[in-house]
Amino acid sequence: MRSVLTVTHPAAVRLLTRGRARWVLGAFLRGENSVAGAARELNLDLRLVHRDVGALLSAGLLQVVREQKRAGRAVKVYTATAPAFFVPFSATDAADFAELGGKREQLYDELLGRASLRKFEQLHHEQSGGREWGVRLYLGPEGQVQVDTSYEGAELVEAAVRYQGPVGLLLSARTALRLTEAEAEEVQIELIRLLMRLRPISVQHEQNGTGQPFLLRLGLVGVSEEEAQSLQ
Structure with a gap:
């Protein structure tokens, strides 16, 4: 089993629980790397990576393993101080478990919503044939009140029974x-x-x-x- 380093120092906790620096640290988990190498791997600006490496080094999450000599200043080569890191909830300033991973969850949900809307609008434009899309209120087959969205004139069945909307590489089901x-x-x-x-x-x-x-x-x-x- 790989060794996991438990991190509780406030500076290191901040770097591991938010922002870009933790992804920069990830570029050094596979082994030795330079700032320039990490910037290329992550497709990030060299100056941003250099700043994050400095912060990670000060927080004890990175270490210098050697220097490559060249004309001018030598290139420092770094590696992570452990193959894996763990930040206990008690060491963070999160109010609850949802907040601990909430930002990433929120980003996923927001991106899924934007991308789904963009794709739906494209498919609707290509396939609607001038039909209106709107909200419907009707009784389902078991007599339950059903509210959903569909094309005008579509059969009164929910999408889970028979989908009648635009077709493409899009699935956004909430039920x-x-x-x-x-x-x-x-x-x-x-x-x-x-x-x-x-x-x-x-x-x-x-x-x-x-x-x-x-x-x-x-x-x-x-x-x-x-x-x-x-x-x-």
Whole structure:
């Protein structure tokens, strides 16, 4: 098992829990690297990386391992002081667990919303044929009140039963389901297996410089009856 360094010093905690510096540190986790090498790897401005390396060095997260002699000033080569780092919640200034990782969650959600809207508008423009898109209110097949969005004149069934909107590489599904715990566990296992199958494919594309970025956002959690009703 790789050695993990627990970090509690305030300066190091700040660098590891927010901002660009932690990604700069990541460029030194694989082994020795220079400031210029890290800047190329991360596609960042050399001056920004140099500043972050200085902060990481002062916080004890980076160390100089050697200097490469050349004409003029020697090039310093750095490496991370540990192969992995851990910041306990108690060492942060986060108010709760949600805040601890909340910024990254928020960035994902905001980007997913913007990208989904952009793609939907493109597909709607290409495929609507002049039809209006809007909000519908109707009774579902089991007599429940249904509110959703679709094209005017589309069959009165929800998208989960039969999707009638523009078609393309876009999926943004948000729905509340009633399941038993056993059924929910089956869904959870299926989603985990999907992620496990996709991860090595994504890594291979990253290494080969192929493919293109897509966002995949999955979630499954139990809620109260009152919370479920608030979605209607």
